[in-house]
Amino acid sequence: MSKGDMQDCLTLAIESSCDETSAAVLRGGREILSNIISTQIPVHQKFGGVVPEIASRKHIVNIMPVIDEALREAKVKLSDIGQVAVTYGPGLVGALLVGVSAAKALAFSLDVPLIGVNHLEGHIFANFLSAPELEPPFVALVVSGGHTALVRVKGYHEFELMGQTRDDAAGEAFDKIARVMGLPYPGGPEIDRLAKEGNPDAIDFPRALEEKGNYEFSFSGLKSAVLNYLNSMQQKGEEIHRADVAASFQKAVIEVLAEKALEAVGETGMDKLVLAGGVAANSSLEERLRTACEEKGIRFYFPSKALCTDNAAMIGCRGYYQALAGDGSDFYLNAVPNLGLRSISAKE
Amino acid sequence: MSILAIDTSTQVSSVAVVSDGKLAAELTMQAKLTHSETLLPHIEEVLGMANQKKEELEGIAVSLGPGSFTGLRIGLATAKAMAYALQLPIVGVPTLRALAWHFPVEGFQLLPMIDAQKGNVYVERYMWEHGKLLKKTEVQVLPVEEVIRRTEELPGTVVLMGDVISKRIEGKQTLPMHVMLAPLHLRMPRAANVALCGLELLKEGKTGNVMDMEPVYIRRSEAEVLWEKRHGKAI
Numbered sequence: 007m008s009k010g011d012m013q014d015c016l017t018l019a020i021e022s023s024c025d026e027t028s029a030a031v032l033r034g035g036r037e038i039l040s041n042i043i044s045t046q047i048p049v050h051q052k053f054g055g056v057v058p059e060i061a062s063r064k065h066i067v068n069i070m071p072v073i074d075e076a077l078r079e080a081k082v083k084l085s086d087i088g089q090v091a092v093t094y095g096p097g098l099v100g101a102l103l104v105g106v107s108a109a110k111a112l113a114f115s116l117d118v119p120l121i122g123v124n125h126l127e128g129h130i131f132a133n134f135l136s137a138p139e140l141e142p143p144f145v146a147l148v149v150s151g152g153h154t155a156l157v158r159v160k161g162y163h164e165f166e167l168m169g170q171t172r173d174d175a176a177g178e179a180f181d182k183i184a185r186v187m188g189l190p191y192p193g194g195p196e197i198d199r200l201a202k203e204g205n206p207d208a209i210d211f212p213r214a215l216e217e218k219g220n221y222e223f224s225f226s227g228l229k230s231a232v233l234n235y236l237n238s239m240q241q242k243g244e245e246i247h248r249a250d251v252a253a254s255f256q257k258a259v260i261e262v263l264a265e266k267a268l269e270a271v272g273e274t275g276m277d278k279l280v281l282a283g284g285v286a287a288n289s290s291l292e293e294r295l296r297t298a299c300e301e302k303g304i305r306f307y308f309p310s311k312a313l314c315t316d317n318a319a320m321i322g323c324r325g326y327y328q329a330l331a332g333d334g335s336d337f338y339l340n341a342v343p344n345l346g347l348r349s350i351s352a353k354e
Numbered sequence: 355m356s357i358l359a360i361d362t363s364t365q366v367s368s369v370a371v372v373s374d375g376k377l378a379a380e381l382t383m384q385a386k387l388t389h390s391e392t393l394l395p396h397i398e399e400v401l402g403m404a405n406q407k408k409e410e411l412e413g414i415a416v417s418l419g420p421g422s423f424t425g426l427r428i429g430l431a432t433a434k435a436m437a438y439a440l441q442l443p444i445v446g447v448p449t450l451r452a453l454a455w456h457f458p459v460e461g462f463q464l465l466p467m468i469d470a471q472k473g474n475v476y477v478e479r480y481m482w483e484h485g486k487l488l489k490k491t492e493v494q495v496l497p498v499e500e501v502i503r504r505t506e507e508l509p510g511t512v513v514l515m516g517d518v519i520s521k522r523i524e525g526k527q528t529l530p531m532h533v534m535l536a537p538l539h540l541r542m543p544r545a546a547n548v549a550l551c552g553l554e555l556l557k558e559g560k561t562g563n564v565m566d567m568e569p570v571y572i573r574r575s576e577a578e579v580l581w582e583k584r585h586g587k588a589i
Binding site: 059062065066067073074084108114337338340 | 388390391392393394395397398408423424427428430431432433434435436438439440564565566567568569571575576577578581589
């Protein structure tokens, strides 16, 4: 397909990596015709976290209605679809397999290309949907439940992984601490809310890997420090100011993320910073980065709330640019639960 | 009538096309490959071998379970999306019923069994009478030893079949004289059986709806069972 044809090409995208079943239709790379998201959050709340088998059971029931609704809302016929994009990792294997299996069968039945998409790259590309004027190059800070990374996005299909977390992702630390503090699942937004009422300087939690030029992250030490603090306070029988704990913990995470991201932008000589991933919905992180970017004359982008959560539109966007670069999949495509971010050179 | 049939309920991956009263092609493999990778390529291969255009199919039959939860979902997601895109009727075939199609012989007590983990099996009892396959006992989850003990009370020849035979019975359990194990080629689920069983269900108008079909799990998720134990009430 030529670039001209691609601009009108309709992409059907499917996302089922965790606890949202989603399908979207895009015209070209950036025009969302529909983006249907069926969330399972209420189902998993009882268990204090996502239960993989229950998630898979919901996906297999929801997958076709969600696809059907995406086509209807987009007012397009299935036969008009030019390609099918699907998340193949990272995520829960059983959940991913529902989307991957359906996408393969749709692409085969329609005789159209299949494009396996990395969910984390999808989160970065959500920004192209929120900001039509955004173009590479830029630095992306990816912060999600399972990943924390800095990526230098040189082109639509040329990335350099500058650094990622050595242990826990930022989102994992949020979830774990929320759980211990008895906050409902998902914990990230709850801590964000609670932190607004607390003093971020009340407790001095440690920050790891602060030396200049190090773009790796580590949050397991911070996580342990918060858990130890809660434990020892409890043992001493002292009252825990939960809002202060939330605010101080959140500040420690956000400071590390912001400092490293701004340093990365400075080092690469870029003028744009892009925030991506589920934790991008954290209002304090967004505020801190926005203020810091304003001071330094850096343009700051983050996705709209709807595009921060797991959604198929971002997968469609990433899939579109993969198709332009000739990066499609065959019918042997499998789910890769621990798929990471990696560097992609221009030639690939 | 041309029908595509799929069975991914166990380690066996099986795809078949039955067309105008012929088993046009079948691909049945148990090679430790993952269903997620091979199912769609196998479907493409079998349709090619059968010289069957997918657009000219008239139905899809899929093995619904019980069986491996993930395997069942791979098969069902594939079947649903194909049925939706090609606008075909879909029929969900009970996995144990399809197994009983291996022995369409009057007088035999047929006990198809699928591994239910933790030492248990899913088991049903079938008999053929006047050319019809009749279910005599509804699905039960039992220890394999209990199934064998119960065969002692059954009159006539008893045939055991399913993935449990090779895994946990053959050479490991002592069987009463009137109990036989299905031979290898009639032991595991095969898509040809799913097609034949599916054709019958289609004729009876027992089609499924891609918008709400689910596998037959029998067992609930571990998390739900534990939750109820811990809270002492239904979830």
